[in-house]
Amino acid sequence: MAFFSWPLAAASSTKCSGDIFAFCQRATMFEWSRAFGMAVLTNRMGLIVDFLLPRRPVSHQAKSGPNKDAWRDFVYGRAMQAWRARPLTGFPLKFAMVYLSDDPAPGDINNFVKPVQDVLCALIYGDDSMIRDVSAHMRLLSEPNGIRGLPEKLAQALIDGEACVYVAIHDSNELAEELR
Template identity: 40%
Template sequence: MWNAADLPVSSPFLRCVIVYLCDSAPADIDNIIKPIQDALVGLVFEDDFLVSDVDSHRRFLADPIDVTSLPPLLQAGVAKGEECVYVRICDAQQPEELLMTISTQTLRDRKMDALAATYAKEGYLVLKEPAAGELPFDLNGYRPDLIAKKDDGGLIIEVRAGALPGSVDRVQYLAQEISKHPGWRFLLATVADADPSIVPTTADDLPTWRQLADKLTQARALAGNGAVEPALLYLWGIFEAALRKRAIAENIPVERLPPAMLLNHMYSQGEVSIAQHDLFREFMTIRNRMAHGANTTVDSVHVATLLNETEELVADWAAAKAV
């Protein structure tokens, strides 16, 4: 977020990203670019000549908008429901980076082929883009990308190229409906999925809520003994396990997603607050730097705050499961 105390940027090759959330009588999208850039001169950058790339988007507030992969500030704009403009200034991409981008459709096709091969190897009968008559039960017109059958159950699989561009409510409804059929489960996959060989994807792969509470006690003991860095690394595993358990419990089919996407989706579903989202995003950044060997300062007060927030979430979610 831009800080009023910051000096205007003077480096060339900037990228301006504009998202116009509009009502029923919007301005033309090309007519708002120049006034916005002019307004930023002397505040964000020294001259609008420094902007070499522009991405401009218009979306109607009356239409469904999936906020799960949006930045928190843009999510807040959608939630408020009033006409507004989101602007982001960042470094422009090099031309060769743009030209070398693999099409999302190609990535999606590769993901489908990889999933089909994986489940076939595990003994499933895999149907790719099944016809209506090949569905195991009525899905109210929904056509999955893959079906993997084994014994009396299996998986209904949807594959997406991006980080859930559609409605999370829709896929949650599908997951709930499919779970009514014994032995069947809905699986949402994206090209950015975490490695399923190391990421738990079922409730049986994860600790119980009681076990997570015990692990939190151990993390607090580590922090209390001055071992704040080990405490933080251990705490991240507890927090991520809790997120994945909650997603599974609420039939939110995002348990395969990498941590950053998973956290965004759980925020979009109201499972974590915006303050918690921002806190845990910062937590994730520190944890990642430590895990990759960076020399990182860990504040004991910060760790205590993370422990308190994680304990609160685990307690709330465990209590909800018990109801």
């Protein structure tokens, strides 16, 4: 038991407070185990941060520079409201995105992911290489969509019929969990 108490004590002595204590605790345990070459079991944190972007996304293939810049600024502003801590470092993450579209020809979901990921790098996570899993989905608001089991913010957007992009950063899962 003493093996697991040291990282917890170390985390509480760092400059961590409030909502970010769990992040510091996890990073401290991860860094400590890496430094000594040991494999340790860590608590899975699951959802780290999520937020809505109540606009249609802009594709990374968009030709208009001002539209792309305005989209990046909008994403940055909304992400800043949701995330007030330093960028995460030192452990793998999952990026998840859902586009709820009111457009019958919404475009290619793959082209909407990269601009959002790029904005979040250095704001929420320290480096793109931390993203080990990507999940991207698009649903038309004109079609039936169930809300059971959805995150609260995404479920509310569906109920409201709001065209938007839902973004979530999670702790990365084991590969077997991702491929079920």
